[in-house]
Amino acid sequence: MRTTDILLLCILGYALLSFVNCANGIGPDDCCFTPYPRRMNKSLIKSYCMTDYRCSKSGAILVTKKGRRICVDPNLSWVIGIMKHIDESTF
Structure with a gap:
């Protein structure tokens, strides 16, 4: 292969890799926009x-059984x- 062909392949490969990296996104995965309004049993x-x-509102995500x-x-007493x-139960 000629030098220009190899250079062209390298540039094309770099462009494809940079596109893949940009598509991943680096934002937060879980944000709370509307908190659950009722009390739950622990x-x-x-x-x-x-x-x-990085979320606009702080929140806690409770995972049920x-x-x-x-x-x-997360500021509510319950x-x-x-x-x-x-x-305390995980210790």
């Missing part, structure tokens, strides 16, 4: 996680109680 909750700091993910406001209960 015996139904298996675990929780906090939303990413059936695997359902529910967004809630949510704090559930998170504390889960933290």
Whole structure:
């Protein structure tokens, strides 16, 4: 192969790789936009996680024993109680 053909293939390969990297996105995966309005029983909750700091609203995602993910406001007293209960039970 000629040098220009190899150079052209390298440029084309670089362009394809940069397109793939841009398509992945680097934004947060889980954000809470509308928190669940009602109180939940802590015996139904298996675990929780906090939303990413890049989300517009802070939130907690409660995971039920059936695997359902529910967004809630982490500043509510009953949510704090559930998170504390889960933290204490995992030790």
